Amino acid sequence: MPEAVPDRPSRELLPWQEETWRHLLDRLSSGRFPHALLLSGPRGVGKEQLARRLAAALVCESQEVMDRPCEACPSCRLSRAGTHPDVHWLAPEEEGKAIRIDAVRDLIGRSALTTQARGVRVFVISPAEAMNRAAANALLKTLEEPVPSSTLVLVSSAPHRLPATIRSRCQQVTLNSVQIAVAAAWLKKRGTSDDEESALSLAGGAPLLALRFLEEKRLEQVMRLVEDLGALKTRKANPVAVAAHWSQMGAEKVLDGLRRILGDLLRLASGQTLRLLPPDAGEHLQVLMKNINLRKLFDFVDELNRLELQLANNLNGAMLTERMVNAWLATTRAEKR
Ligand SMILES: [Zn+2]
Known part of the structure; x- marks a missing residue:
């Protein structure tokens, strides 16, 4: 099953970056790597x-x-x-806010300190255009007198907003927009959903942005499932109607959603924090967990595993969603004395 929400930012090489990447490594291996690099390209x-x-x-x-x-x-x-002592990352304190001179001075100060390991230090400023004028001017001074064996990487989707004096002192590397077919194929591999193309057009062709849209949409669907499970548990929902709704959503998506929910339910039951659902789902999950026997919850997991096998055998989706609903009803049924 694809890992939908990575725990920490990825540095996987994306298929459309391969050429740029090889070029960068070529420069590095020939010992001609620039002191300052401006990495630009569209958002996402x-x-x-x-x-x-x-x-x-x-x-x-x-x-x-x-x-x-x-x-x-x-x-x-x-x-x-994410703890390398010689890699320094500077971003605005809050998304959309400016990078201020103090932060840039602090970064420059760190570049003057002795290094931890091999004498190589990397400073990344992203998004670079968030620097205000004073911050950019402070940075300019360092660009005029580069510190040996340190590399500055400016990341920007709006490089024209950087002072020309900064741009002219950086080696420019541009990532171009991604062909729709390439981006759609990549999204499909992530197992997001079946509407990659519409997400891509919504994201202006930017694959990572499209991935975020798809993820958000999927989270919405999962939260609908949490609601359904709650309503079934309290017997406020009509099981036939819920099964029909799930069938419409698609048995595969429902199964994936239920797995995420169960993953977090079991985490919650053992006192851990949620990992697959947003933190505000915790309250709803507590309600779902209430009075449920852990053994029964594992039975539900087993049943989902069986249903997954049947799904792979192309069994009728409507029948499968009905069985999912029934399995949950059995899980939440009060024990007879
Ligand atoms: Zn290594």
Whole structure:
């Protein structure tokens, strides 16, 4: 089953970035990597993701530069955890707010400190156009006198909003917009849904943005399922109507949604925090959990596993959703004394 919501930001190489990536590694292996890089391109094509990967490659300890990040060395492990001491990331304190001069000065200050490992340091500012004028001016000073063995990566989907003096001191790397067919194929692989094309057009062709739209829409659907489960439990909903509604939603999607819900229900039951559903779903899940025998909950999981097999055998979707409803009713039925 595809992992729909990654726990932490990804630095997977996206298929449409491969050429740019090879070019970057070529520069790195030839020892001609620029001190300052401006990574630009439209919103939602994965610029930050590429910057994260680039930062990991720059601090990676592998001698095989073209295979970086190697994912095996100590530096790569730190990068993966997001705790590499020589990778510094600067973003606005809140989305949509400006990056202020104090933050840039702080970053520059850190570039003057001695490094932890191999003397390589990476500074990423994203989105770079969020810097206000004073912040940009402070940064300009560093660009005029680059610190040896440090790399500055500016990420921007609006590079024209950066002062020309900054742009001219950076090597520009541009990610172009992604062909719809390539983006749709990638989205399909993520197992998001079957309306990739409409999400892509809504996102102006930007695959990562489209993925977010699809994820949000799917979360909405899952929350509808949580409501349905609650109404079934309290016997306020008509099981036949719910089964019909689920059948319309598609047995596969319902099954996937129920699995997410159960995953978090079981997490909740063992005192952990939610991972698949938004935090505000917690209250609803508490209601679902109330008075439910844990053993019965596992029976429900078993039944979902059986139904998944039958789904793979192309069994009638309407019949499957009816069985899902019945299994949940059995789970929530009060024990007879
Ligand atoms: Zn490595």
